Amino acid sequence: MADTALVIGGTRFIGRHVVDDLLDTGYDVTIVNRGTHENPFADDEGVRHVEGDRRDDTDLQAAALSVDPDIVVDCVAYYPEDVHVATDIFADADGYVYISSGSAYGVEEIPKREGETELCECTDEQATDDSHESYGPRKAEGDREIAAAAEAGVNAMSVRPCIVYGPHDYTERLDYWIDRVLNHDRVVVPGDGQNLWHRGYVEDVASALRVVAEEGEPGEAYNVGDRRLVTMEEMVDLIAEAADTEVEIVHAGERELAAADLSADDFVLYREYPHVLDTNKLSALGWESTPLAEAMERTVAEHRESDRDGSEHDPGRQTEERVLGVLDTL
CATH class of the missing domain: 3.40.50.720 (NAD(P)-binding Rossmann-like Domain)
Known part of the structure; x- marks a missing residue:
């Protein structure tokens, strides 16, 4: 039984x-x-x-x-x-x-x-x-x-x-980034892209x-948590790889974001101070995590079938275009 x-x-x-x-x-x-x-x-x-x-x-x-x-x-x-x-x-x-x-x-x-x-x-x-x-x-x-x-x-x-x-995430936090990668050639990433959450x-x-x-x-x-951590920039790269597409990651600092009345915190999944959990105690019980590329492939595939777009987290594409315009003049 x-x-x-x-x-x-x-x-x-x-x-x-x-x-x-x-x-x-x-x-x-x-x-x-x-x-x-x-x-x-x-x-x-x-x-x-x-x-x-x-x-x-x-x-x-x-x-x-x-x-x-x-x-x-x-x-x-x-x-x-x-x-x-x-x-x-x-x-x-x-x-x-x-x-x-x-x-x-x-x-x-x-x-x-x-x-x-x-x-x-x-x-x-x-x-x-x-x-x-x-x-x-x-x-x-x-x-x-x-x-x-x-x-x-x-x-x-x-x-x-x-x-x-992952699949069926009603918070739509990652859906915002997947939607950006699927629909735009250039993706604004706050800071230097190396923040870690x-x-x-x-x-x-x-x-x-x-x-x-x-x-x-x-x-x-x-x-x-994932046994291997990735930065925000690496996360966007993983999404692009899973989606079989290419995007240009554009870093935007405090000054460039401020020109469009934005800050780094307006971008979902950005965190200034790294948040890292030690997972060794769980692993000692025999638990393993899914390889990141495989996990993202499943996540992107389910996103394509859903109606989620992460729009509630969207700082506004037109606003981002203003940031890109500022960066293009530098």
Whole structure:
């Protein structure tokens, strides 16, 4: 009889890939969510769906009793209380894994290591706040809930992804850059193109969650991200290679961007100070990441089939043309 897995969430970006990974590795899979998003597994007889609100303790308890899962992957725990409740309800599971975040780290250092790099503090107000500013503190407090649950005997672990990219990414962060490469010969990259923001391919994040559920140490956190990092310029080159096209990367400094009322921060996935996560602890469990060229090929191929263009992150092509005009006169 196959092991059973319960995925809390399971229909959108990371959760969707978690379900695929679990199916591919032989699990019987059930997803529990409110049903507010399209279910890509609606016609898949191998995936059972239980409707319920993860923030409703009764719904979550009903799912636990109905499924009796061997492992639980929690994709939608956004508040510390979510983790506290879930680790109580699923205390008998062989493995409960919480998706935390690289944003849980509270200091800037290179690289950020589990158990060494300081986590964000979280006030009572932040613990229940839903703003972007409280996201890191809330995730860090969720990690502390994992540690506390493990102290009480629960096989609970957390996984801290960096920026995640890949097929079906509703955030459309990388879609902006793919769209630029596919539709323009010249692509403006802020600064010298050497800034570094660690990214992780979504299928690798999904497999990391399963590996940690199976092999992780209770109470521990595991960073996940591409084993080889690339700069922003190298990222654009990877996209172009995957798309079988060529683009001219045009670097724009602070002065050139300011001429068009832009700054480097107006470009999605730009980060002035490098964000790098040490992934050796996860690799020691037997996890591996997908080669970057292969990961980008899959990402670009799915982008072509989607209607995503990253326009919500677009500083405006006409504005970029003003930057290019300034650079062309230098």
